[in-house]
Amino acid sequence: MTVTHIGKLVPLEGYRGIASLIVLLHHYFLAFSPMTTGYLEGLRTPGSLSGAYYFFMFNGNAAVSFFFVLSGFVLCWSYFNDGDQHRLVKSFVKRFPRLVFIVTVTTVLSYFLFHFGLYHFADAGLRSGSPWLASFGGAGWTPGFEPGFPAAFAQGVTTFFTGLSSYNANLWTMKPEFFGSMIVYMLAGFISIVLGRRYLLYSFVVLSISSLGYNPLIFPFVLGVFLSVRVAQGVRPLPLPVCLILIVFGLYLLGYVIPEEHYAWASPVPGSVAGTFRTALHALGSGLIIYATLSNERLFRSMTGRVFVMLGKISFPLYLVHTLVICSLSSATYVALSDEGWTAPAVLILVFVVTLAASVAASWPLSRLDDWWVAKVNKASRKLLTRPEAA
Numbered sequence: 279m280t281v282t283h284i285g286k287l288v289p290l291e292g293y294r295g296i297a298s299l300i301v302l303l304h305h306y307f308l309a310f311s312p313m314t315t316g317y318l319e320g321l322r323t324p325g326s327l328s329g330a331y332y333f334f335m336f337n338g339n340a341a342v343s344f345f346f347v348l349s350g351f352v353l354c355w356s357y358f359n360d361g362d363q364h365r366l367v368k369s370f371v372k373r374f375p376r377l378v379f380i381v382t383v384t385t386v387l388s389y390f391l392f393h394f395g396l397y398h399f400a401d402a403g404l405r406s407g408s409p410w411l412a413s414f415g416g417a418g419w420t421p422g423f424e425p426g427f428p429a430a431f432a433q434g435v436t437t438f439f440t441g442l443s444s445y446n447a448n449l450w451t452m453k454p455e456f457f458g459s460m461i462v463y464m465l466a467g468f469i470s471i472v473l474g475r476r477y478l479l480y481s482f483v484v485l486s487i488s489s490l491g492y493n494p495l496i497f498p499f500v501l502g503v504f505l506s507v508r509v510a511q512g513v514r515p516l517p518l519p520v521c522l523i524l525i526v527f528g529l530y531l532l533g534y535v536i537p538e539e540h541y542a543w544a545s546p547v548p549g550s551v552a553g554t555f556r557t558a559l560h561a562l563g564s565g566l567i568i569y570a571t572l573s574n575e576r577l578f579r580s581m582t583g584r585v586f587v588m589l590g591k592i593s594f595p596l597y598l599v600h601t602l603v604i605c606s607l608s609s610a611t612y613v614a615l616s617d618e619g620w621t622a623p624a625v626l627i628l629v630f631v632v633t634l635a636a637s638v639a640a641s642w643p644l645s646r647l648d649d650w651w652v653a654k655v656n657k658a659s660r661k662l663l664t665r666p667e668a669a
Contacts, residue, residue: 287355288582289582290348290351291352291589291590291591292587292590293348293571294593295586295588295589295592296589297341297342297344297345297593298341298589298600299596300334300336300338300340301342301448301600302596302637303335303336303338304317304339304341305410305415305601306629306630306633308411309402309408309415309608310406310408310411310608310626310629311406311626313325315333316328317337317338318409318410321407328538329539329540330539331533331540333533333534333535334529334532337533337534337535339560343498343557343561345451345455346495346498346499346561347499347502347564347565348568349455349462349502350458350499350500350505351503351509351568352506353466354462354463354465354503356369357369357466358470358506361470363467363471368659369463372655373456373459373463374438375658379651380594380598380644381434381437381598382435383647384445384446384598384602385433385437385445385446386427386430386431387599387602388425388430388445388446389429389431391606392425392445393427396610397414397605397609398606398613399414399415399605400412400419402609405612405616406612411605411609414605415446415448415605417443419444430445433445437453438455438457439453446598447601448598448600448601449598454493454495457496459499461500462499462502465485465499465500466503469503469504469507478507481504482500482501485500486501490557494554497557497558497561498564501561502568505568509572513573515573516570516573516574518574520570521573521577522570522577524570528563528564528566528567529567531566532567534556591645592638592642592645594648595641595642595644595645595648596641599637599640600633600637603636603640607633607636608632608636612625615628
């Protein structure tokens with residue numbers, strides 16, 4: 279059996295969990311030591327890590343692009359393998375209810391943290407010098423903000439269409455994720471029904487240029503779909519060393535933020551397209567990692583253990599909840615330790631331990647709740663979309 283015939287893509291789900299951890303690390307440094315990574319231009323110093331080749335470990339925006347490529351790949355993977363159009367329609371219908379429940383749970387949770395005075399981000403942001411933290415994770419918080427339960431609930435339901443994220447800064451990705459998913463399903467049908475898997479390269483080039491010109495965040499989804507259909511057609515197995523080289527190069531591309539130090543070769547790129555160029559590099563790096571992982575069975579099977587399964591299960595809840603932890607418990611810990619006169623390195627180490635432990639601990643019950651909800655959505659969709667011949 280080859281990798282391309284294995285139905286459950288545990289390594290890719292594990293990658294999603296790793297990407298969530300990278301976003302957590304990215305936000306941790308933005309909150310409590312913004313000059314270390316130098317991700318924010320105004321807080322960049324000669325000693326910042328933003329031009330280093332290993333910056334992929336701290337690059338939260340690159341991790342988001344990885345999420346989008348993964349969505350493009352995984353959402354249509356089953357369809358490209360079995361050609362079941364009914365499955366594609368059912369997945370299309372399920373996408374919104376699949377996402378909305380756990381997102382709304384976290385916005386309501388955020389409301390209660392506001393209501394009971396458990397957020398300490400404003401004080402902690404002033405002490406750490408982080409405008410990102412002081413504004414509630416870049417959500418634009420001001421002292422005049424008045425939280426309300428109906429507003430929090432409504433935002434959880436509507437953020438997929440409005441892009442509003444005042445109760446959870448991470449929700450800014452939900453709008454591109456949802457609309458990108460809809461594009462994935464429609465594009466998968468177009469490729470299979472209209473193109474018949476012909477002219478894939480030409481179609482990919484045209485759609486890539488179009489998406490990058492219209493909205494760069496759509497490009498990772500487009501890349502993921504075409505990569506999915508290509509792998510479903512069958513890939514020639516690659517030697518393990520070649521796959522590892524592709525993964526390392528992919529990680530290097532994911533580390534790009536600014537054209538300095540190890541990325542000085544990107545200096546000629548005009549500033550007017552710098553953001554588009556960055557997103558394209560991140561998407562291409564993500565695609566290389568996914569392709570390499572699926573091109574060697576030994577590599578693939580080495581990442582199907584319990585750790586990758588667990589990372590996959592908590593990935594979405596971890597992504598949603600960690601900013602709430604940073605702005606509440608982590609910020610309170612940071613303020614308390616700073617007031618006690620702890621050294622800066624000791625404060626940062628302990629706050630990171632608290633952030634990671636609390637975020638993972640909160641993610642686990644949320645993942646169980648999400649499993650329960652997904653089972654309900656699957657059951658309802660089977661009843662609503664039963665094949666006519668099976669009725």
